[in-house]
Amino acid sequence: MNQFILIYTEKNTNRIEYIFDFICCDFLGIDFKITTDVTEFINSDLPKINFSTHFFEDEINFQIDDILVENEIRDDVNYNQLSEIGKCFYWLSRYEEYIAQQHQFDHHNRFLGSELDYSKPIVDLIVLEIQKIIQLKYPHFQFNKREFKQINTHDVDFSWKYLNKPWFETIGSIGKKVLKGNFKEIKSQIDVLSYKIKDPYDQFNYIKQLSDKYKIESIFFWLLGDKTEFDRNLNWENQAQADLIKATxxxxxxxxxxxxxxxxxxxxxALEIKRLEKILNKKVLISRQHFIKLNFPNTYQQLLINGIKEDYSMGFAHKTGFRAGTSTPFKWFDLSTNQQTMLITYPFVAMDVTLRNYMKLTIEDAIIELKNLKNNVKEVNGTFITLFHQSNFEDEWSDWKIVYESLFND
Structure with missing residues (x-):
């Protein structure tokens, strides 16, 4: 970054440093310096932005908001009254989730959203407008050339439906089906166990072939917790599963x-991370929360303590869209400590369960929804991230392979 811009503000704060670090460095690819010395600002020959209560006739002037110069978290912040830069901070810091009311969370304590428009990457659009303003004032200024990127992510809640399970679980599973009269499913289970047909959840080669063909990055997040009501994968010491993880x-x-x-x-x-590290024989640096349970600031603070560098949980379970208002990976700002952290957040825009179970979309409508989201990301040259489960491609989900394959179309 050899392009440099000088920013004047009357009082520099961690919040101001953070939002300009995102706008200038992460998004626009330029460097910046913040000064509180008005004489230095006026006399400088550098490209300049005034971010204060003063007005300079010959400079770029942006309004400063109270939330950027204070340390507390106030529940009376009115988003609509914020300046464009203040809005960006409000989105990225997830300010609204700290002050949200109980009715804005579901029974799993997952954020349901507010009256804000999550359908577009508002932050990205604002920063692109800021870029235009700077370029108009300084025509020779060079910005980073952003490129659209796609990442297909997959949560592995169950490695297999029937295979490689303890014998007593298999016997119990068949017994339950007998009591319910599910003889068709019993036949399928026996056919899988006798290797006559493939396990319905064994879709890893299918995903690999598409990933290789279209050169799209794939990520898999493995559930290795102990069994509870909502955590039902195989025991982490299962050797077949460990071999599958290493092969993937x-x-x-x-x-x-x-x-x-x-x-x-x-x-x-911490224990689950150590389990995966033992299987892979290397440090684990990326994560996504099971059930998309993301609670501020606790979830991210704990990930940082346990050495996670990148998290992919920033999205909704109940609807599609841009939960943090951006399609650009960004550093998490911890409002509770008022500090920028080194945890990089990678927002996703849609999940298979959301499209089918929560939004009740048809195959055709789900494809259209994903295409619209992808186009919105392409407009800002952001990163298009989706979440599909490898266990949701067969049985009642069999038609949804068409939806998944639509991700690879332009």
Missing amino acids: NQWAKVGIHPSYISNFNESSQ
């Missing part, structure tokens, strides 16, 4: 899928 890691990224219970038991998250 040869062609895709693999991260941890912290269990539902890890949100209540802090030691669980």
Whole structure:
């Protein structure tokens, strides 16, 4: 970054440093310096932005908001009265989730959203407008050339439907089906166990072939927690599963899928990360929360303590869209400590369960929804991230392979 811009403000704060670090460095690819010395600002020959209560006739002037110069978290902040830069901070810091009311969370304590428009990457659009303003004032200024990127992510809640399970679980499973009269499913289970047909959840080669053909990055997040009501994968010591994880890691990224219970038991998250590290024989640096249970600031603070560098949980379970108002990976700002952290947040825009179970979309409508979201990301040259479960491609989900394959179309 050899392009440099000088920013004047009357009082520099961590919040101001953070939002300009995102706007200038992460998004526009330029460097910046903040000064509180008005004489230095006036006399400088550098491209300049005034971010204060003063007005300079010959400079770029942006309004400053109270939330950027204070340390507390206030529940009376009116988003609509914020300046464009203040709005960006409000989105990225997830300010609204700290001050949200109980009715804005579901029974899993997941944020449902507010009256804000999550359908477009508002932050990205604002920063592109800021870029235009700077370029108009300084025509020779060079900005980073952003490029559209796509990442297909997959949560592995169940490695297999029937295979590689303890014998007593298999016997119990068949017994339950007998009592319910599900003889068709019993036949399918026996055919899988006798290797006559493939396990319905064994879709890893299918995903690999598409990933290789279209050169799209794939990431898998593995659930390795102990069994609870909402954590039902195989025991982490299952050797077949360990071999599958290591094989997948040869062609895709693999991260941890912290269990539902890890949100209540802090030691669980660290233990699950260590399990995956033992399997892979390397540090685990990426994660996504099971059930998309993301609670501020606790979830991210715990991930940082446990050495996670990148998290992919920033999205909604109930609807599609841009939960943080951006399609650009960004550093998490911890409002409770008023500090920028080194945890990089990668927002996703849609999940298979959301499209089918929550939004009740048809195959055709789901494809249209994903295409619209992808186009919105392309307009700002952001990163288009989706979440599909490899266990949701067969049986009642069989038609949804068409939806998944639509991700690879322009």
